[in-house]
Amino acid sequence: QSALTQPASVSGSPGQSITISCTGTNSDVVTYNLVSWYQQHPGKAPKLMIYEGIKRPSGVSSRFSGSKSGNTASLTISGLQAEDEADYYCCSYVGNSPWVFGGGTKLTVL
């Protein structure tokens, strides 16, 4: 059973950069390169921030970027702003199920 592991929480001060990791238990991340990232504010629907590992949908700030190293995908937010405080989820194609979400990471802007 494939799974994606994210840290439960991360924090940073305004203006800083933070990185959220997403590690696959199998080789899904590196094999399929179909990781997406979502931002979710309380009471709101998720918002797509990154897809296919590194691509930004139209309208998403360039402060958000995606990367991959081995079987770990990462979301980096630079120039942290108060409005970035939210839950962040990664999602990857894993072939059999075939999509799975990570457990989510709560970002706190100090």
Place this chain on the structure above:
Amino acid sequence: EVQLVESGGGLAQPGRSLRLSCAASGFTFEDYAMHWVRQVPGKGLEWLSAITWDSANIAYADSVKGRFTISRDNAKNSLYLQMNSLRVEDTALYYCAKDISRLGVPIGGFEDWGQGTLVAVSS
């Protein structure tokens, strides 16, 4: 403007059925794969099912395989989720989502989301 509006949620007893609908507008519905994703309030997201633009390919999460059925009616710009043999653990907010890939293989970039419809399963 893309709009996805889910409906059909409510209270159901364990073992009973519900049918969710998702009305789409603001884009060419027949060109896009669609997904259902759910979220237990206060918990994480769980992908449930996907259907390609032409209904030729369908996939399910193991947790709902054999109990839930996804379908679409492109003439009505609508997506459906038939949920049978409901369990208490199916209680969640159910979202429909549009894949970012047009006329191709869905890539799991869930570009647009509805606001969700709440399903509560309890005796």
